[in-house]
Amino acid sequence: MGKSAALDYAVEQAAGFRVLRIRAVAAERDLPYAGLHLLWDGPVPASLKAAFGLAGTSRPGVDVVGPAAFELLTGLARTRPVAVVVDDAHWLDDATAQVLNHVAARVTGHALLILLAEDPAATGDGPIPRIYLGPLCSEEVSGLFAGAVAGPIDGLVAERVLAESHGNPRALGEALASLAALAGGFGIPGPRHDLSCEPGHDCVERAARLSPPERLLLLGAAAEPTGDVALFRKLAADLGADPAEPVTHGLLVAGERVTFTCAQLRCLTYYAAAPAERRMIHRKLADHTGDDRPRRVWHLGLAATGDDDALAGELEGTAELAQARGGAAARAAFLAMAALLTSDPARRADRALAAAAAKYDSGDLAAAQRMLARVEAEPDDVARCARRSWYRARIETAVRPGAGSARALLDAARRLRRHDPVSAREAYLEVLFAAIPAETGGILAEAAREALAAAADHRAHPADLLLHGLAVRILDGYAASVRPLRAAVTAFHRRADDSRTARWLGAAALIAADLWEEPAWRDLTRRSDGGYRMPGPGAHSAAAVAALHNATGHYEEAIYTVRDTLRRGHPGFVGRGLAELVEAAVRAGDADLAAQAQARLAERTGPAGTDWAAGVQAATAALLADGSEADALYREALDRLGRTGQQWQLARTELVYGEWLRRRNRRIDARVHLRSAGEHFTALGAGAFAERAGRELLATGEAARKRTVESMRQLTPQEVRVASLARDGLTNAEIAERLFVSPRTVEYHLHKAFAKLGVKSRAKLHAVRGLD
Structure with a gap:
């Protein structure tokens, strides 16, 4: 968190305050009282008019303006607390700074808050206490990065990006803003014109003082995104450059990897170089890359000067390997480059279409549209025209979901059936998922019948099984679809992630949740990387909002939230939404x-037949029952859910059971379940539910444990991920590959997690709650 973000947070927390906030401007630093004038948002009182140059011939001194400002601000604070907030306070004019110091020295006893944020290099005395914001620690940086990256990214590149942020929140934010351009770890984001190097840095000038060989070496470091030290040294020898020079000049750090001391210098160095220099450097990097085929081919592509069909074929053939390392974004980058290097117009159009599809799957819709614009298909080229229409309809559905885009997708699927049956089945799947939330019943049934016919003789691929099962769901209902959809989910669960499988993993995960298939749901959710995105809001997000309303006692809002979304029948977590609706x-x-x-829920939980489904069914039925029947249902729910990994659902059931017991004066029994529910919620970070359990526990006559949610959040997000995967039996190397970090980093996080959790081995992690 940087200083501006800290001020944003403070203002958000200042409920009921009148906030006077400005950002000081360097150009006005020499204008007396300019900052004070900006702060004052109402009619200018007579006591300040002279200071602001609105009256008189000369400006009064601080000894006059200071007391006047104090009286005005404290007067405002008598009816409502006032917060004076100044960002970039080091640019304040001296007169305003002295006035604020005058007020701050006398603020005790008044409802007046003064917050100033300034550059760390600024020095100054005054009565306002100072808090220094240091850099983020490595765990915090890793956690922020992991949370922002939607799909995989080359682990070495991720570590380099984190290292170059130096824990600086602004630098990390800039890196996160350029994630799309990283292309899964193969791209080099361009310089942003709204940004520059850190204040006081003269890295561009220092880089210009390097000799020509060292400047080329610096360019090579910029062009090689993994920071490979051995490759850096080989390139230095090839160029006849001294690898120590850029380090001596404070431009690079050569440790475990080569990193830039200023993250902006990397892109500035790369894009300031002449195209011929960049191509030469990429050629040399390809020569020295060795066995890393995707990296070598990528550098060769960037070194190409024109059409090169052999290289285009190699890029296309390497795209799957790139996806395994950098996700859909990397595959899209390889296919796009292959299209650019292809000489034959027809082959170039096919590759451009494939690149557009990959860009779409990576979430970069603008890039997908740009690639489609390059496809020139003759009217008599029916197959290519059909594919282009399909991709356009996909983008339209993502941007503007609804009946119109669903109809365009259906028309595209029909055109594809005769020329490209595999793509036609993909298009039919998209139609079904797009038409369900759009409430386009006529299109939905029409498309489902055609999809069923299209998939009739094609059941080898998980996506085709998913199409068949989803069509059955729409035409024949939930119960009839359980068996075919479970077969599809099982196939996704067991199959390696080729590009077609990977594209539908997220959708398959939602279907697994709707079938109450916990192991498959967890696995598919973990493996999913972007791919197909459900149009519009899903029932799973509405259920989460409804749960929060239920936790805080806003039951009418919970009813409205879930009932409105459930009308769409969107697959995925519909059962959870129904459970929230029953309680509300x-x-x-x-x-x-x-x-x-509850009856609608039973239509789903009964045919599913899993412990997760049976547990939720029993828990919701208990809410409608009474006496011994309710008691038996709650016990059945706890037994069933206890066999699953659904700690959240188990805690919810213990909470409502404990509440039910307390209201029947079975306080001792109630305490057991309420205490357990509170511990679960605290470990899970569910503050609202933990507070609800605590209140109920207090009502039984027992004090809740004084352990806040914050005190249980000792583990950083990255430590939770590492500990969770270690508990599941993964080795350090496997965890490193999953999280795109080095095994050494995994060992570091695991060591810290053990210390915080009070365990000494991986086996003990199974007893730790809240790691899911």
Whole structure:
């Protein structure tokens, strides 16, 4: 968190305050009271008019303006607390700074808060206490990066990006803003014109003072995104450059990897070089890359000067290997370059279409549209025209979901059936997923019948099984679809991730959740990388919002949130939404709605037949029952859910069971379940539910444990990920590959997690709650 973000957070927390906020401007530093004038957002009082140059012939001194400002601000604070917030305070004019110091020295006893954020290099005395924001630690940086990256990225590149941020929140934010241009770890983001090097840095000038060989070496470091030290030294020898020179000049750090001391210098160095120099450097990097085929081919592509069909074929053939390392974005980059290097117009169009599809899968819709614009298909080229129409319809559906885009997708699927049956089945899948939330019933049934016919003789691939099962779901209902959809989910669960499988992993994960298939749901969710995106909001997100409303007692809002989304019948977590609706309706006193939702839930949990499904069914049925029947249902729910890894659902059931027991004066029994629920929620970071369990526990006569959610959040996000994977039996090397870090980094995080959790081995991690 940088200084501006810290101020943003403070302002967000200042509920009920009148906030006077400005950002000081360097150009006004020599204008007396310019900052004070900006701060004052109302009519200028007479006592300040002279200071602002609105009256009189000369400006009064601070000894006059300071007391006047103090009286005005404290006067405002008598009716409502006031917060004076100044960003970049080091650019304030001296007069305003002295006035604020005058006010700060006398603020005690008044509802007045003064917050100034300034450059760390600024020095100054005054009564305002100072807090220095240091760099983020490596765990915090890794956690932020992992949370922002939607798909895989080359692990070596990820570590280099993190190292070059130096824990600086602004530098990390700039790196995260350029993630799309990284192309999974193969691209080099261009310089951003709205950014420059850190204040006080003269790295560009220092780079210009290098000799020509060393400047080329610096260019090579910029062009090689992994920071490979051995490759850097080979390139230095090839160029006749001294590898120590850029380090001596403070431009590079050569440790475990080669990194730039200023992240902006990397892109500035690369894009300031002449195209011929960049091509020469990439050629040399390819020569020295060795056995890393994707890297070598990528450098060769960047070194190419024109059409090169052999290289284009190699790029196309290496795209799958690139995807394994850098996700859909890397595959898209390889295919796009292959298209650019292809001489034959027809082959170039095919590769451009494939690149557009890959760009779409990576989430870069603008790039997908640009690639489509390069496809020139003759009217009589029916197959290529059909594919182009399909890709355009896909983008339209992603940008503007609804009946119109679903119809365009259906038309594209029909055109493809005769010329490209595999793509036609992909298009039909997209139609079904697009039409469900759009509530386009006519199109949905029409498309489902055609999809069923298209998939009739094609069941070898998981995506075709998914198409068949989803069509059955739409035409014949949930119960009839359980068997074919379970077969599809199982196939996705067991199959290696080729590009077609990878594209539908996220959708398959939602279907697994709708079937209450916990192991498959967890696995598919973990493996999914972008791919197909459901148009519009899904029932899973609405269920999460409804859960928060239920936790805080806003039952009418929970009902509205879930009932509105469930009308669309969107696959994925519909059962969870129904469970939230049952609880909200019971608490709101709407017995009819609760019974209706519970009956719909039973239509799903019964055919599914898993412990997860049976546990949720019993828990919701218990909410509508009473006496011994309710008691038996709660116990059944706890037994069933206890056999699963659904710690969240288990805690919810213990909470409602504990509440039920307390209301029947079974306080001792209630305490056991409420205490367990509170511990689960605290470990899971579910603060609202933990507070609800704590209140119920207090009502039984027992004090809740004084362990806040924050005190249980000792583990950083990256430590939680590492510990969770270690608990599941993965080795350090496997965890490193999964999280795109080095095994040494995994060992570091695991060591810290063991110390915080009080365990000494991986085997003990199974007893730790909250790692899911």
